[in-house]
Amino acid sequence: MTQHSPGGLMIILGTFIVAMVLSQIPLPVILEWWRPEFVALSVIYWIMALPQRFGVGSAWLVGLMLDVLKGSVLGINAISLTIIAFLTLQMHKKMRMYPLWQQAIVVFLLVVVNQFIFYWFQALAGTSALGFTFLIPAVVSAVLWPWVFVMLRSIRRTFKIS
Amino acid sequence: MKPIFRGGLPRLSFFLLIIIALGLLISDYRGDSVRPVRSALSVVLTPIQWLVDIPTSIADDISTVLLERAVLIKDNNQLRSSSIVLERKVQQMMVLRAENIRLRELLNASARVDDTVLLTELIGVNPDPFQHQVILNKGSEDGVFIGQPVLDAGGVMGQVVEVSLYTNRTMLVTDGRHALPVEVVRNGMRAIALGNGSHGELDITHIPDNADIRKGDILVTSALGERFPYGYPLAKVxxxxxxxxxxxxxVKAKPLARLNNSRYVLMVGSKPPVLVGVQEPINSVPEEEGQP
Known part of the structure; x- marks a missing residue:
């Protein structure tokens, strides 16, 4: 618990790089609203699993990277990811007890918060929103959560990251 | 970790981080002061953009390998014949250009200079549906500058909005925040083409009710915005x-550039002091030479 292997850090970083690549892969126009928020899902998982190592500060940094990668106004993703990181940190003990489908509901709400913050600021910066389509990613993320969770957990167990 | 920090520390750092992020957001929104931060970070993140591009380029390579000989020969013949047609046009163009220069000299008008061109490859697309942006693989190392026009074989694609060392981000003309001064080729009427955020459509705004504009009219850049050179085709009404x-x-118009599927694009250098001596010979193609 106390000693942190540097290898573990690389693995966590690796999962974030994969998540960022997945969030950038071009999709056909019809599917572009159906992209899950992979980075937000990874942030939620790592905070739930390792709250003593991965906290709001790391989430903030990841958000800043995502801002640069997406070309959005600097700080939008940092804010939204920090907020959902903070919320997850507050209830990570409860969330660990939930069955997967119940976790998925919480994840849905967290991603909804993420999307709301992101598109509010996006709208302030000058792009208009189209109804509630921006909530589709939250649904897709929640549906995908059990798989993401199981996969990241098996990664964490294989490399014994704690 | 001591349990005593559980309550206080995350909350404090949470508020601090939110405030820093808000500060970044406001300064990025209000001005250019955080641009160095952004371009430094995007140099670090360039490998991720390359990673994103790998599946596409592999698919491209595979489809090249799998192409049949017959198809290749057919393509080759087609290209050859189109090259002959183009070369003939270039021959005419030389005469026309000489004539144009003479006439302009007669009129005491300033001569139009040929633009230098940089061949660029598209390596990424912005996944955010609200932003029509693409990422191209030339950066400030290659002399790319903010506001540089980007074209493909069909017409104007957009302009550079962000430059890092090895890549740049180009806003497409269909982005909801893009506007471009144009004129109608047929009669020289000026207008402004606005992107409206939907793919493959531009709004031509503020055209009076009695103006002479018809379906099928070609719109070209009018150079009034002082960013795009004069006369590149943009869209068809x-x-x-x-x-x-x-x-x-x-009035609605459809962009002539293939905004969604051009992989190789041209960046036009209309800011010569920056471009001089920076381009590599392989990448720079003089615009009106008909050599394949």
Missing amino acids: VSVLRDPSRKFMI
Whole structure:
């Protein structure tokens, strides 16, 4: 618990790089609203699993990277990811007890918060929103959560990251 | 970790981080002060953009390998014949250009200079549906600058909005925040083409009810914005709606550039002091040489 292997850090970083690549892969126009928020899902998982190592500060940094990668106004993703990181940190003990489908509901709400913050600021910066389509990613993320969770957990167990 | 920090530390750092992020957000929104931060970070993140591009380029390579000989020969013949047609046009162009220069000299008008061109490859697309942006693989190392026009074989694609060392981000003309001064080729009428955020459509705004614009008209850049050189084709008018209850006509146009599937694009250098001596010979193609 106390000693942190540097290898573990690389693995966590690796999962974030994969998540960022997945969030950038071009999709056909019809599917572009159906992209899950992979980075937000990874942030939620790592905070739930390792709250003593991965906290709001790391989430903030990841958000800043995502801002640069997406070309959005600097700080939008940092804010939204920090907020959902903070919320997850507050209830990570409860969330660990939930069955997967119940976790998925919480994840849905967290991603909804993420999307709301992101598109509010996006709208302030000058792009208009189209109804509630921006909530589709939250649904897709929640549906995908059990798989993401199981996969990241098996990664964490294989490399014994704690 | 001591349990005593559980309550206080995350909350404090949470508020601090939010405040720093808000500060970044405001300064990025209000001005250029955080641009160095952004371009430094995007140099670090360039490998991720390359990673994103790998599947596409592999698919491209595979489809090249799998192409049949017959298809290749057919393609080759087609290209050869189109090259002959183009070369003939270039021959005419030389005479026309010489004539144009003479006439301009007669009129004491300033001569139009040929633009230098940089061949660039598209390596990424912005996944955010609200932003029509692409990432191209030339950066400030290659002399790319903010505001540089980007074209493909069909016409104007957009302009550079962000430059890092090895890549740049180009806003497409269909982005909701893009506007471009244009003129109608047929009669020289000036207008402004606005992106409206939907793919493959531009709004031509503030056209008075009695103006002469028709379906099928070609719009070219008018250079009035002082960013794009004069005369590159932008779009074709697809619908003109005269509504007596409105002050202006509703005119829609379709971009001539293939915004969604061009992989190789051209960046036009209309800022010579920056470009001189920076381009590599392989990448720079003089615009009107017909050599394949």
